[in-house]
Amino acid sequence: MEELKMQTIRLRLKEEVMSGVAKIPVIVDALTPDKLFGKSEAEIKGVKIWWGNREENTGDLFEVSVEGDATSEAEVKIVMDGDLSRVKYIGAGMKAGEIEANGDVDMHCGAMMRGGKITVRGNADCWAGCEMHGGELIIEGDAGANLCAMYRGEMTGMTGGRVVVGGNVSECAGQYMAGGEILIKGNADILAGLNMKGGKITIEGDAIMPGADMTGGEILVKGKVEDMIPSFKFVETTTVDGEQYRKYIGDLAMTEKRAKGILYVK
Amino acid sequence: MVEELLIKNGVVYDPINGVKGEKKDICIRNGKIVEEVKNPKVIDAGGRVVMPGGVDIHAHIAGGKVNSGRLFRPEDGRKGLKAKTKLCRPESGYSVPNTFAVGYRYARMGYTFVMEPAMPPLAARHTHEELVDIPILDNAALPLIDNNWMTLEYVKSGDIDLLAAYIAWIIKATKGYGVKVVNPGGTEAWAWAKNCDLNDAVPYFDVTPADIVKGLAEANERFEMPHSIHVHGNMLGHPGNYEVTLKTYDLVKGITPYRDRPVLHSTHTQFFSYGGTTWRDFESKARAIADYVNANEHVSIDLGSVILGDTTTMTADGPMEYSLYQITGRKWTNHDVELETGSGITPFMYSGKVGVHTIQWAIGLELALLTRDPWKIALTSDHPNAGPFIGYPILISMLMSKKRRDESAEEMHSSIFDRTELPSIDREYDFYEIAIITRAMTARTLGLHEHGKGHLGVGADGDVAIYDISPEERDAGKIQKAFLNAKYTIKGGEIVVKDGEVVSTPEGRTFFVTPECDPKLTDEMMTKLKEMFTNYYSVSFANYPVQDAYVPNPYEIRAPWRS
Amino acid sequence: MVEITDVVCPLCGCVCDDIVVEVEDNRVTKVRGACAVGKSKLMGHGRIKSPAIRVNGALKECSYDEAIKKAAEILAGARRPLLYGWSSTVCEATKLGVCLAEEIGAVIDNTASVCHGPSVLAIQDVGLPSCTLGEVKNRASLIIYWGANPTAAHGNHMKRYSYIAKGYFLPGGKKDKKLVVVDVRETKTAKMADKFIQVEPGKDYLVLSALRAVLYGHEDVVPDNVGGVSKEDILEVANMMKEAPFGIIFFGMGVTQSRGRHNNIINAIQVTRAAHTHTKFNIMPMRGHYNVTGFNQVCTWETGFPFAVDLSRGFAWYNPGETSSTDLLIRRECDAALIIASDPGAHFPGESIKHLSKIPVIQIDPFANPTTEFADVVIPTAVSGVEAEGSVYRMDGIPLRLRKLVDTDYLSDEEVIQAILEEVRAIKSKEGE
Incomplete structure (x- = not known):
């Protein structure tokens, strides 16, 4: 059997980038495993990334080091360190490979990703996994608003892939979700699964007003539900994974014809 | 700026002057076509196709409705993002592009004039503010006049002269170009969530849409108006509406136009050429419409041809947009305008896999191919209703290539074979005919040929498009590419596009018409109008007319009263 | 005394256009038909007297030229500037504002961020x-x-x-x-x-x-x-x-x-x-300021998006929650701000104001307000609808034209933005060389 090779690209954000009065975001959608595959350390340092309204060399903002070789995109792993709280679009649009972000990350982490895996060892700010089509996104801490949702005006959010959030999620998680799976180990703030039309959201903690305007998909809340949406119809009491739930369909506020969402509540 | 320009070695298609693919030099001095030049900058067209600048007779590019479309579709904005350059400002949008993108994209396609066809009079300032912000293109706008309470009351009382006095006033007050009709009576009924067929009574006003169309056509011909009434009739988009369409055409048959032009321009006729009784037995009636147009001289049409894909529909026809939103369940904006008009907007996806959409797609092309005389037809997609204007090159390639139509039909819903006759039509347009339906006919129908547009005769504006294609080319893909990005577009003697890139961005001019009405009639009409303002409008009479500041580059066309 | 009828009121989103105003000695002396707040706006109050630049913590009066030059230097040098406000000025000023935002790669946003x-x-x-x-x-x-x-x-x-x-x-x-x-x-x-x-x-x-x-x-x-x-x-x-x-x-x-x-x-x-x-x-x-709608209209037709438009990368990126002013400031993203015709000092959350007070701020406004207290460059302007004319949009999207009622020595918002834009272009072209 051929040995699986692995290449590790280490990117550490330089301290001076975030040391000013203003913390100006750095945009790193150009730094995904598939885009950096095949590039030398020098070439990676020369990749242009936006810092505010100017384009800079990656090497001017990050300390860059490369270990090992890769024969395909899937063998590339990027490890990001330093203060990542204003580093936006980590892994956005990535197709393969792996990213490990050590710390809290800024908005759009894993947005529009199609494959590969991102692990965030900290919290992720808003729009993580937004319009995600595939791959895996693990957020060990909390996630901000619009997790796995859509960008403004769009009618489809996440369509595929798997997302796990170790902590809590802010409002509108999984809005317009059409496919894929989200597991939230903590609580969900208001309107998780808003406008959901497919896929599955599991909330192990509590949820407020989940499932509003749902037309499809499934939400399961293991904790308690506060402010249940008043336009859901109770169907039956049923057992899921050995536990009893009240099963509702909705949202009838979207008309009966379209109310095909399923909400399990304890 | 280059003062003299010589375009050498072009194969020129200038239908208004009967020039049919002749190798011919074009001379421009100080922005106008001249006989000869002395010390010109020379462009070698190298045997490429040369036409006058394109003239679009109907595209929703500016105003409240268009902007509502942009505002509520950031997802469309996101599709057309382009960063600014040293010369050009940022672009956004696909079906609802920002003003800068409108100018740049039309110019890249070789167009130099666009008519905004639906200006709500009360919001006319808005339309003009956007027109001013569209670079390069000359433009004009048609105010909506058919659902106005003043119109309804004068039609009811049969006072055509007073109606004429009102349309003269409102065209002047809005710096408009002519009379636009959109779902006459139906839009007023929509203020109560109702609609009107051609012979239904409009609620409370006790007139019919048929009365309104006839009254406005007669009133329009009281003046030497450059354009006929521009009509979007009743029941747009309804299965079986072709009969209403033909009856509407018949209403104005006896009216004599002031000059050699139709008395009614029927716009985006594709949407009015439907057979069947429901969407289930929906079918094309393009043949019936084309037969009528072939047999009569008083009607011109534009196509409103479908470009497949996602778009944003928008019209003053409020009830129609509501029906459409009821079908799709997508976002829907409606904006009724007091005493005058309404509007609706909803996104729509035309898919070649859906039977109805496929038939709609075929109808636009059938109309073009079944109508014998191209001088009666204008190429439009009713931008963005049947698709964005950026799809015109696709339509041109379809009209020019039977092969391409056949290939497309193969991939589309089978309804194209059962419910349309498109697959059996062999006709192919040539460059001359394309020049007619994209500039010559449109300029002539709008009366703009007398003001320098749509042709290359001496004295005309130096608006020229050079396409990177030879007159012999028949490959549909190459045709499409050539019409999307002109080799050169020249506007008023200035090169604005070179090799598909915008290289200069002069300001466009706004054309408007000043109908001149008998002062006595105007005075009589004014008494009634001022009552409307005092009692029912929410703005003052004094603040209503568009101030000169909104038309910084004016071109006035006077329309004297016909004695 | 001159009586002016059909005056358009520059206060709230109602944009009443049937106000009657009496003018004597180039001053509005009487207002009929406006509500109390509208009347007070038309009569004028609390004007900023002169352009000023903050030196050692205190505002020091200066000429328009000096203030504009200073403003342009701040903006041209910024990496993430914000141009905020616009809801109480005319569309003509907003158009130039969008142009300025493109020129310096700024975020442009209006008060919609904190109201509608x-x-x-x-x-x-x-x-x-x-x-x-x-x-x-x-x-x-x-x-x-x-x-x-x-x-x-x-x-x-x-x-x-x-x-x-x-x-x-x-x-x-x-x-x-x-x-x-x-x-x-x-x-x-x-x-x-x-x-x-x-x-x-x-x-x-x-x-x-x-x-x-x-x-x-x-x-x-x-x-x-x-x-x-x-x-x-x-x-x-x-x-x-x-x-x-x-x-x-x-x-x-x-x-x-x-x-x-x-x-x-x-x-x-x-x-x-x-x-x-x-x-x-x-x-x-129920839109608040008289031209909050107008900003959204202009910004939409020029950039494709109604507010909170980030032009830092040359194209328009719209994402309220990220690109809206309060979020940008709470997250400390901005390194300079131009505040025009609005008062974040009074209306923004405390944390946003805290950041604003730490970065260079340029204020353009006829009236002093809490924002003036921390602004580094203050540029007074004519009151639109009293001393300057221009386009505005009522809460229902109806466009109206504000009238000019009296003369003034103040520059209009439009003139000030135009001057800053020209100055910025001059700095940029020098940098280019």
Whole structure:
């Protein structure tokens, strides 16, 4: 059997980038495993990334080091360190490979990703996994608003892939979700699964007003539900994974014809 | 700026002057076509196709409705993002592009004039503010006049002269170009969530849409108006509406136009050429419409041809947009305008896999191919209703290539074979005919040929498009590419596009018409109008007319009263 | 004395255009037909006297040229500048503002961010079935104010356009109309209502969902009490809606800025859509500043997006929550700000102001306000609608032209932005060399 090779690209954000009065975001959608595959350390340092309204060399903002070789995109792993709280679009649009972000990350982490895996060892700010089509996104801490949702005006959010959030999620998680799976180990703030039309959201903690305007998909809340949406119809009491739930369909506020969402509540 | 320009070695298609693919030099001095030049900058067209600048007779590019479309579709904005350059400002949008993108994209396609066809009079300032912000293109706008309470009351009382006095006033007050009709009576009924067929009574006003169309056509011909009434009739988009369409055409048959032009321009006729009784037995009636147009001289049409894909529909026809939103369940904006008009907007996806959409797609092309005389037809997609204007090159390639139509039909819903006759039509347009339906006919129908547009005769504006294609080319893909990005577009003697890139961005001019009405009639009409303002409008009479500041580059066309 | 009629009022989103003003010795001396606040604006008060630059913590008066030059230096050097405000100035100034934002790669945003921005987000999700205010006056027999208190915020709204106005189909005025008010407390407007619904704070969303279910024929699933409102009351309002030939909901910041924010508005619009299956129904935001709508219009046709537009990368990126002013400032993203015709010092959350006070701030405004206290460059301007003319858009999208009533030595907003833009271009072209 051929040995699986692995290449590790280490990117550490330089301290001076975030040391000013203003913390100006750095945009790193150009730094995904598939885009950096095949590039030398020098070439990676020369990749242009936006810092505010100017384009800079990656090497001017990050300390860059490369270990090992890769024969395909899937063998590339990027490890990001330093203060990542204003580093936006980590892994956005990535197709393969792996990213490990050590710390809290800024908005759009894993947005529009199609494959590969991102692990965030900290919290992720808003729009993580937004319009995600595939791959895996693990957020060990909390996630901000619009997790796995859509960008403004769009009618489809996440369509595929798997997302796990170790902590809590802010409002509108999984809005317009059409496919894929989200597991939230903590609580969900208001309107998780808003406008959901497919896929599955599991909330192990509590949820407020989940499932509003749902037309499809499934939400399961293991904790308690506060402010249940008043336009859901109770169907039956049923057992899921050995536990009893009240099963509702909705949202009838979207008309009966379209109310095909399923909400399990304890 | 280059003062003299010589375009050498072009194969020129200038239908208004009967020039049919002749190798011919074009001379421009100080922005106008001249006989000869002395010390010109020379462009070698190298045997490429040369036409006058394109003239679009109907595209929703500016105003409240268009902007509502942009505002509520950031997802469309996101599709057309382009960063600014040293010369050009940022672009956004696909079906609802920002003003800068409108100018740049039309110019890249070789167009130099666009008519905004639906200006709500009360919001006319808005339309003009956007027109001013569209670079390069000359433009004009048609105010909506058919659902106005003043119109309804004068039609009811049969006072055509007073109606004429009102349309003269409102065209002047809005710096408009002519009379636009959109779902006459139906839009007023929509203020109560109702609609009107051609012979239904409009609620409370006790007139019919048929009365309104006839009254406005007669009133329009009281003046030497450059354009006929521009009509979007009743029941747009309804299965079986072709009969209403033909009856509407018949209403104005006896009216004599002031000059050699139709008395009614029927716009985006594709949407009015439907057979069947429901969407289930929906079918094309393009043949019936084309037969009528072939047999009569008083009607011109534009196509409103479908470009497949996602778009944003928008019209003053409020009830129609509501029906459409009821079908799709997508976002829907409606904006009724007091005493005058309404509007609706909803996104729509035309898919070649859906039977109805496929038939709609075929109808636009059938109309073009079944109508014998191209001088009666204008190429439009009713931008963005049947698709964005950026799809015109696709339509041109379809009209020019039977092969391409056949290939497309193969991939589309089978309804194209059962419910349309498109697959059996062999006709192919040539460059001359394309020049007619994209500039010559449109300029002539709008009366703009007398003001320098749509042709290359001496004295005309130096608006020229050079396409990177030879007159012999028949490959549909190459045709499409050539019409999307002109080799050169020249506007008023200035090169604005070179090799598909915008290289200069002069300001466009706004054309408007000043109908001149008998002062006595105007005075009589004014008494009634001022009552409307005092009692029912929410703005003052004094603040209503568009101030000169909104038309910084004016071109006035006077329309004297016909004695 | 000169009397000027049909004056257009530069105060709130009502943009009343039938005001009569008397001018004597180049001063407005009398105002008729405006509400108290509008009158006070037209009469003028608390003007900034001179351009000034902050030196060692104190504002020091200077010339226009010096202030403009300083402003341009700050903006041209910034990596993430913000151009904020615009709701109390004319569209002509906004157009130049967009141009400036493109030139320096800034974020441009208006006060919608802290008032009706959520309404815009809602419209982007479901659209807006609406109309002009004259339609309301002539046809609306049912008027619902939801989280809005016009007697306080829009003095002439009921009289000119809604409940009290007489119209073509409603010649009797309020005799022919019904007024419903939904709010968390009994406001002055609520006291006038035929039906007042008191909803628990933060529960509007639930009440709206219940109303929709009823309007779509599913009253059976609605519980007896929703967000503090009895099912009976919900059924009664739903019936009033169904039976009115033409109804309208006006909503205010009570809905846009409470829990659920833009999702409350989406739900209110969804209620309107549901009601439209029975009758004619419309909905309209009660926009605050006189030209908050105008900024959104201009910004939309020029950039494609209505507010919170980030031009840092040369193209327009729109993402309120990320690119909206308060978020940018709370996150400390900006390194310079230009504040025009608005007062974040009084209206922004404390943390945003804290960051604003640490970065260079340029203020352009006729009037001193809390923002002046920390601004580093202060540029006074003419009052639009009194000393300068220009385009504005009423809350229902009707464009009107503000009049110039008296002469002034102050530069207009438009002239100041134009001068800064030219100065910025000069700096950039020098850098280019």
